[in-house]
Amino acid sequence: MVIRIWKKGVTLTLREKRTFMIFTSIYTLLIFLTSLFWESTWNQGLASLQGYLVLIFLFTSLILSLLYAWILVSRKRRDWATLKCIGYTNKNIIAIVSGIILFTTLTGLFIVIELVFHYTAIYSYLYSADIIFEDIPRILIGLVPIIATSFLFIFVQLLSIALIYRKVLKVRPIIALKRVGE
């Protein structure tokens, strides 16, 4: 039942193309950058430039997820109120919202994995062909930083979903019975 509601959340996400593409692009960028700086943060600790950047990316992701959840709940208040009228509980609605947010993050993750393959291939080609410029640092992204970053991002998304739950509770089903514009 929850899986079905999540799947419907995914359907709703894909039909809101513009919002989906904007947020997916930002998540992709954040996951890519966090993965890029992950290894040096691991070696040099959080109290380094790379460490600060990773923290900034994670914090940005939290703010972004909160913003996404807030947009979803606020802009679709009437839809959620209607669903409550027809028998959805707060948990059912938060399942849809979490389906939308997690799907967007996972899409960003898959895009990053795809990008990393191409990035590594291009880098390796340039390196083997001796056309790497000396002043460009050699940075390759492994699978472990991406997986670790993804787990952190999903944790951050879950945190934002928990924070937005109160806002879902405040949507009263009675709103659905008010006239449009009332």
Add this chain to the structure above:
Amino acid sequence: MPIDKDTMIEAIDVNKEYRRAGAIIHALNDVNLSIKSGEFVIIQGPTGCGKSTLLNVLSGLDLPDSGKIIFDGENIARAKEDRLARIRRMKVGFVFQDFNLINTLTAIENVESVLWPTVLRTSEIERRAITALRDVTLLDRKDHFPVQLSGGEKQKCGLARAIIHRPRVILADEPTGNLDPQSEKEIMDLLKKINNDSDTTIVVVTHREKLNSYANKIIKMQNGKVQSVK
């Protein structure tokens, strides 16, 4: 007070007031009424007489300040939100004046949405949605989005959504308020047909007296009170 087993909804000494611009408005004032299973009831009255508040309270969307609402044998006046949601999902169908369809879902998905949080199989949900859409003569539009439907078609879709889970009661708040006369007749005929075929209790809130011929009970309201029951 003994409750008749045929009684679907009963309001006992129901009061509801709210504040607007600092003033206290008595939306419902000692309302007592009884709706029997299988009845077609129209609640009528001028704007602001409390008819929509009454519908909200009868359906558990709003809680009365005092009194009891006995819905299918259960007092829902003090029920928790999750319990009320479950009662609505299992026993109540809603029809809205503004249709309230989800714009990013197709007609059939809008109808199916009622049953998504249930344990029913997806194939069974789809079968029921197709039956409901056929019943309201909208099957040929099942893959259309709400923006591609006319007002009458949107309301038919709303009606299919209200009947897919075979509710005991359908509550309709000005269901024809945004429709042309032809669509109004179609929707009211469909409600009457559902009432006759499946013995579903229908409660319609409207200010249009010309719809009275569909009802077998008319509750007139004035200033938050039941003025007459015919």
